[in-house]
Amino acid sequence: MRIDRITLFSVPIDVGMELTRYVASQSIDPALDVLVVKIETSTGLVGWGEVCSAPPYYLPELSAGAREGIRHVAPVVLGRDPRQVAAILAGIAAALRGHGNAKTALEMALWDLCAKAHGLPLVDLWGGRVAESLPVLSVIRIGSREETLAAFETERAKGYSRFQIKVGAGEPHEDITTIRMVEEMALPHERIWYDPNRAWLVDDAIRVISAVRDLNPMIENPCESYEECRTVARRTGCRIMLDEVIDGPQRFLQAVQEQVLDVASLKTSCVGGIEATRQVMGLAKVTGVPVRIEDYYGTGILLACVTHMGHTLPRNLNFGLYDFVSVDLPMVRSPLPVTNGEVRLPDDCGPGLGVEVNEEILGAPVAEMAAT
Incomplete structure (x- = not known):
């Protein structure tokens, strides 16, 4: 062959x-x-x-x-x-x-x-499944208090319990208001984090986090560079999820050793490919750092791949996958379904990725x- x-x-x-x-x-x-x-x-x-x-x-x-x-x-x-x-x-x-x-x-x-x-x-x-199913995250669009609560209720009814909230598009005081509003709506079992898409300057990040310190929110990649995120982590003690600045296994190790991150979002293209991502997953098991496994975007092929990858980790190390399946781009004929906010490889999964x-x-x- x-x-x-x-x-x-x-x-x-x-x-x-x-x-x-x-x-x-x-x-x-x-x-x-x-x-x-x-x-x-x-x-x-x-x-x-x-x-x-x-x-x-x-x-x-x-x-x-x-x-x-x-x-x-x-x-x-x-x-x-x-x-x-x-x-x-x-x-x-x-x-x-x-x-x-x-x-x-x-x-x-x-x-x-x-x-x-x-x-x-x-x-x-890759050694067999460890997790039986994996949580999937949902992105909540922020509007008025009534609109935001309605968005939460819609996604909660689907079974989602992990939510990414976009911030950073306006002024820091607006982000403070958003974080306080959302935290009031959060339920005890839900995991919520705030993603400014690296928009904040160090000063902005410290200002926002200091204003909501009593809520202890998790912030995703607050600033453009790893060094800026490290400064924010050290100055505020905030819970941080690093995303795009994790550009390889060595960076992940550095962030663990310097106590910069609580959760790692692993974009396969950023980290260096599927193999580099699997290397970081091995390090996550050793260090006890939960991970999200994803890429910038994709379809049912990517969802199948990251679901196979995620199943090789214990469930408590899977912070949440993202559902890339779109009805506008039916790349696979029978994509893995997301049910009650979870995705699971079927017991009769076919060889390879298991999708057509x-x-x-x-x-x-x-x-x-x-x-x-």
């Missing part, structure tokens, strides 16, 4: 824009796409992966970079036995630094293919690479 062909597809996607700092500040609105990777073998087995690269005003990456990164390392992959995935990944790592978006899609497809070659669900190839890709919506390939 050998890998014969790698095919790339680009599927347009409209992510939409929450009320964040980026709505007012962006000067270029790039078209976003989901880059889908299809890897075919000499025996007919197929592996699938995807990545939705973030707009470059949000993260330092481009969709074109993902495509060209995969094209660059294709000679390392083509002609290889897909069951020897560790050796293939070592070759990719040696040939390509950075490019976490390219590695996310390609490594996802390689692991899907490897698990199928062994006839196993991906979670079992809807090839009818992929369109014409944007690149094809074949073994000679």
Whole structure:
């Protein structure tokens, strides 16, 4: 068995824009796409992966970079036995630094293919499930007190108990008001955190957190850089969830050692790909730091992958996945359902990712690479 062909597809996607700092500040609105990777073998087995690269005003990456990164390392992959995935990944790592978006899609497809070659669900190839189900987060849009409460009640009725609240789009005093309003609405069992999308200056962050210190809120990535977030953590003692500034396993370790984070949000493209994310997950088990596993955006392919990954951790280390499935982009025919605010791999999960890709919506390939 050998890998014969790698095919790339680009599927347009409209992510939409929450009320964040980026709505007012962006000067270029790039078209976003989901880059889908299809890897075919000499025996007919197929592996699938995807990545939705973030707009470059949000993260330092481009969709074109993902495509060209995969094209660059294709000679390392083509002609290889897909069951020897560790050796293939070592070759990719040696040939390509950075490019976490390219590695996310390609490594996802390689692991899907490897698990199928062994006839196993991906979670079992990775050692089997530890958690039986995983919590899924919901994003609450802030409006008036009545509108916000109605949004909470709608999501609570669906079973959600983990909520991300967007702040940072206005003035610091408005964020103080929002945090106080939401905390009054929170129920004892709910986990709520506030995400300014790195919008606050250190001064803003200290001002807001000091004003709501009695509520002890959790803040997600308050400032642009890791160093700024570290200053805020040290000056305020606030509970912090780091997100985009976690750019690899070493940064995660540094944040643990410097006592900067309480929770880590692991975007696979930021961290460096699927393998780098799994390395951080191993460190999370050792250090006892809960994690969210996700990427900037995606579809049912990504949801399946992060659900397999999350099931290899104890439930108390899974802080909340995100549901990427959209009816506007039915990338897989039977996406994993989110039920009562939870997602679970079925007991009869098929081999690999366990989802069937809807090839009818992929369109014409944007690149094809074949073994000679």
